[in-house]
Amino acid sequence: MFKKNLNVGMVGYGFMGRTHSNAFRKVSNFFENEHQPVLKAICGRSEANTRAFADTWGYESIETDWPKLVERKDIDVIDICTPNDSHMEIAIAAAQAGKMIMCEKPLALDTAQGEKMVAAVEGAKVLNTVWYNYRRIPAVTMAKQLIDEGRLGRIFHYRANFLQDWTISADLPQGGAGLWRLDAAAAGSGVTGDLLAHCIDTAIWLNGSLNGVSGMTETFIKERRHTVTGKVEKVNIDDACAFLARFQNGSLGLFESTRYARGHKALYTFEINGEHASIKWDLHDLHRLDWFDHRDESKLRGWKSIHITDGDQPYMKNWWVPGLQIGYEHSFVHHVADFLANLAGNKSTSPTFREALETTRVCDAVLASAKSNQWQEVGR
Ligand code: SOE
Numbered sequence: 001m002f003k004k005n006l007n008v009g010m011v012g013y014g015f016m017g018r019t020h021s022n023a024f025r026k027v028s029n030f031f032e033n034e035h036q037p038v039l040k041a042i043c044g045r046s047e048a049n050t051r052a053f054a055d056t057w058g059y060e061s062i063e064t065d066w067p068k069l070v071e072r073k074d075i076d077v078i079d080i081c082t083p084n085d086s087h088m089e090i091a092i093a094a095a096q097a098g099k100m101i102m103c104e105k106p107l108a109l110d111t112a113q114g115e116k117m118v119a120a121v122e123g124a125k126v127l128n129t130v131w132y133n134y135r136r137i138p139a140v141t142m143a144k145q146l147i148d149e150g151r152l153g154r155i156f157h158y159r160a161n162f163l164q165d166w167t168i169s170a171d172l173p174q175g176g177a178g179l180w181r182l183d184a185a186a187a188g189s190g191v192t193g194d195l196l197a198h199c200i201d202t203a204i205w206l207n208g209s210l211n212g213v214s215g216m217t218e219t220f221i222k223e224r225r226h227t228v229t230g231k232v233e234k235v236n237i238d239d240a241c242a243f244l245a246r247f248q249n250g251s252l253g254l255f256e257s258t259r260y261a262r263g264h265k266a267l268y269t270f271e272i273n274g275e276h277a278s279i280k281w282d283l284h285d286l287h288r289l290d291w292f293d294h295r296d297e298s299k300l301r302g303w304k305s306i307h308i309t310d311g312d313q314p315y316m317k318n319w320w321v322p323g324l325q326i327g328y329e330h331s332f333v334h335h336v337a338d339f340l341a342n343l344a345g346n347k348s349t350s351p352t353f354r355e356a357l358e359t360t361r362v363c364d365a366v367l368a369s370a371k372s373n374q375w376q377e378v379g380r
Contacts, residue, residue, distance in 0.1 A: 003028070005076075006340065007040040009069045009099075011090055012081035013053040014178070016104045017042070020079055020131070021057040023332035030318045030333065033340035043069045066090055070097050077127075080104055083180040084188050088113040091128075091353075095120040100127040102339065106197045107356040109188035111364045111379065114357040121353050129339055129349040130356035132201040134268065136334035138326070139289040139306075140202065141314035143272070143279050147206055151293070152274025155251045158207045160270040162195035163261035167221070167239060174235060176227030182237060183226070190237030191257040192217070192363050198268060199255055200359045201351060206272065208249050209358065212377045215243035215366035220260055243366045287325035 008024055010017060024037040043063040044050035050062045063069040066086075070078060070093045078094040080087055080103040088108050094101050101121060107130050108114040121128040134140055146152065167182060174182035181187050181194055192215075204210065217238035226233045240260055245253030261267070268283035280290035280303075289306045296302075309325050311317035315334050319326050339349045351359070361379050369376035 003036040004034055005038045006035040006343065007038050007074055007076045008079055009041045009043065009063075009072065009075035009077070010039075010059075010079040010081060011043045011066045011069060011086075012083075012104075013042055013044050013050060014081065016081040016131070017053065018057075019133075019329060019332045020081060020102075020104075020336075021059075022329055023336045025058065026333050027336040027340065031337035031340070033337065034344045035340050037336065037340075040075055041069055041072065067093060070094050070099065076100060077102060083186045084109055084193065085186045088117055091117045092120040095124040095126050095128075098124060098126060100343075101129075101353075103128070103130050103353070103356075105130050105132050105201070105356065106188070106193045106363065107353060107360050109193075111357070111361050114353070114360045118353045118357050127339075127343065127346070127348045128353045129335070130351050130353060131332070131335060132198060132351050132356065132359070133331040133335055134198055134202055134283070135205055135351075136315070136331045136338070137283075137286050137328075138314045138316055138330075138334075139281055139287060139308045141334075142289055142306075142308060143281060144206055145314065146277075146279065146291075147272070147274075151277055152272065152279070153276040155207055155247075155249060155272060155274045157273040158203055158245075158247065158251055158253045158270070159272075160199035160203060160253075160255050161267065162191070162199055162257040163264035163267040164191075164195065164259045165262045165264055167259040168262065170221050170224070172224065173227045174224040174233070175229075179227055182224065182235070184236035187237060189363065189367060190217075190219070190239055190241070191259055192238055192241045192366055193360075195257040195259075195268075196241055196243075196255055196366070197359050197363055199257065199270065200362045201356070202270065203247075203253065203255075204355075204358055204362075205351070206270075207247055207251060207253075209247065210245045210253065210362050210378050211248050212375055213243045213245045213362065213366050213369055214375045215241060215370040217241045217367065217370040238367070238370070241366065241370065243369070245362075283328075286328065 240258035
């Protein structure tokens with residue numbers, strides 16, 4: 001099939017720059033779409049590092065100033081992979097320049113910024129999406145299908161964790177390349193916006209909106225040296241956060257995230273308990289979905305571990321043969337595949353900026369509740 005080019009201009013070349021570039025490069029080998037991504041330009045502040053990234057990933061050109069990239073006539077989509085404090089400015093400029101936008105999660109530093117971004121993309125009518133990638137792990141997408149098919153019946157409980165241990169050392173500085181996630185000025189918040197945002201996005205997708213929350217946060221290391229200023233500064237991010245929630249459908253939610261769970265590197269798990277059945281998923285075993293169905297014959301009833309590799313299961317017919325599993329990076333490939341499929345119908349890909357704003361509203365409500373020690377309704 002003759003393909004139209006989708007010229008990509010990416011801003012930022014850190015960890016997410018790599019996951020996205022890999023997805024843009026691979027997608028058209030596995031998914032049939034009218035458009036194929038072309039790595040047109042990569043933008044970063046350091047010319048040498050940007051050039052090295054361009055050479056590694058095959059970008060045709062580089063920019064060191066993002067407004068120049070946004071104004072380029074040969075760019076169709078701006079992919080924002082920078083720290084959170086620059087998402088809003090880049091997204092609004094890109095929308096004004098009529099570009100499609102793919103923005104790394106979380107959407108923004110806070111709800112106020114997110115609202116401006118939604119107004120910008122909707123006002124300019126540009127296609128937009130936010131890279132909450134875990135939705136597109138086949139086992140997670142299959143959980144969505146099972147819920148939508150009504151197989152769980154009424155849902156009573158939603159439980160999610162995202163546990164890491166990489167910031168336990170008090171010697172770790174904050175701020176600057178690689179460590180901006182520890183600096184509230186660049187990140188907005190700590191684990192709430194970084195990790196719980198993933199859990200909240202998946203939860204809203206699978207189980208609907210959250211009405212209210214009660215949260216608590218802790219900052220275990222109170223001061224750190226700042227990489228850029230060299231000074232010892234107060235740490236303003238949440239190192240750990242847990243919250244209770246009530247969903248609109250009447251179910252109860254329990255969420256926990258920390259960077260202080262020694263031994264856990266990226267343990268994202270969720271469990272959903274319904275009237276007829278339950279589902280469990282674990283990022284460390286991401287190609288499996290655990291399923292319990294009370295309607296099974298009683299002598300054979302029990303938890304099943306479904307190996308998600310079959311062509312009938314989401315996304316899998318595009319990969320290898322049954323029995324051969326895929327991994328983390330494929331969730332990004334699937335996101336681009338869906339973006340390209342929706343592009344053919346001039347439709348934004350979920351989660352859109354508007355949908356991702358709901359996650360930011362929940363994060364803000366959790367942080368407000370932790371601060372006030374009060375139950376907090378989620379804003380609409
Ligand atoms: C933090 O360590 C992090 O890289 C997040 O920023 C990502 O969103 C998450 O998917 C993995 O962990």
